[in-house]
Each structure stands twice: as structure tokens, then as C-alpha cells.
Amino acid sequence: MEEKAALAGFAALSHEIRLRIIRLLVFAGAKGMASGAIAAALGDASPSLVSFHLKELESAGLVENWRDGKSIIYSAKFPALSDLVAFLMHDCCEGHCAWCDQAIALFAKCSGRPTNANCDI
Template sequence: MNENQALGAFAAISNQTRLRIVRMLVVAGADGRAAGAIAEALEGAPPSRISFHLSQLEQAGLVESRREGRSIIYSAIFPALSDLVAFLMRDCCEGHCAVCDKAIALFAKCTGRPAHSVD
């Protein structure tokens, strides 16, 4: 991830509603959540407003959508989120931190699906 991509991603999640949506989708994992369920979870947010926020997150490359029947399901793009975290951590300790390096490697493996073991 380059600096401009990071700036776009950070701009997208710098809004309280969008940050809540991303966190909600991270919890949902690869299965995601329907747009209507996201709106309900945000208690009273108008669907048109939620659509706007989801669109902003999609344009930033942090979430993706797919149609299932009459529903639109949104999912976090875990590689993009891990790249964003890695962007922040990459230069930790002048780029020589074994703990951060291991964390970055683990983030890169995340698919949003539970794993029985992680190397």
C-alpha cells in the first residue's frame, strides 16, 4: 500500500459511521452482512445514508459488495485492511521489529474465516 492509498483508506474510516461499519464487517467475517442489517444495527440511520457510507468504503477499497437474491451483502476486504495496518507498522523500530514483522505477516494471512491454527 502506498501513501496515497493509505490516505484514501484513512479518510474513508475517519467518519464515525464508516468506522463502525468497518468494525461490524470485520466481526461478520467473510460472510459479511446485508445492507439492511447494517442499517438496523446502526439504530435508525436512514438506508440512503448507509448506502452513501458503504459506497465511500467501497470506493476506498475497504469493503466489497455482492448480490444475494434481493439483498446486497457487504464484506470487509481483509487484505486491504491488513495492508493498512501494515502501512502503519512497517517502519516500527526503524523497520527492525521482529514483533511487528510477525504481526504484519499474520495480518497478511487473514481471510476473515476462522482458522484452526495460525503459523
């Protein structure tokens, strides 16, 4: 991951609401959440506020969306999130940490689908 992309990702996550949204979407996994459900989970945040923060996360490449009937469903982009973690851990222990290398490899395999054998630890 390029430093510029990492900065955009970390900047997007540096806001309390956006961090809460990402955590909700990570928990939801690949099935994602409708924007209305995200607003309700945030304590009935206004749709315009949620939309603004989702667009910021989408612009940073951390979430994606699709239409399901009248709803827009959002989900975390697990490869992008794992790239952020890998960016932080890449040079740990002067590049000689087997544990970090294993963690990075596991994060890179996860798709957010709990039935995916690659996510079983």
C-alpha cells in the same frame, strides 16, 4: 501499499459511521452483512445514509459487495485492512522489530474466515 491508497483508506475510516460499519463487517467476517442489517445495527440508520457510507468505503477499496437474492451483502476486504495496518507498522522500531514483522505477516494471511488455519494464533 502506496501512500495515496493509504490516505484514501484512512480518510474513509475517519468518519464515525464508516468506522462503525467497518467494525461490524470485520466482526461479521467473510459471510458479510446485508445492508439492512448494517442499518439496523447502527440504530436504524436510513438506507440512503448507509448506502452513501458503504459506497465511500467501497471506493476506498475497504469493502466489497455481492447480491444474494434481493439483498446486497457487504464484507470487509481483509487484505486491504491488513495493508493499512502494515503501512502504519512497516517502519516501527527503525525497521528492527520482530514483533511487528510477525503481526504484519499474520494480518496478511487473514481472510476473515474463522475456519482458515492461517488466522489461528
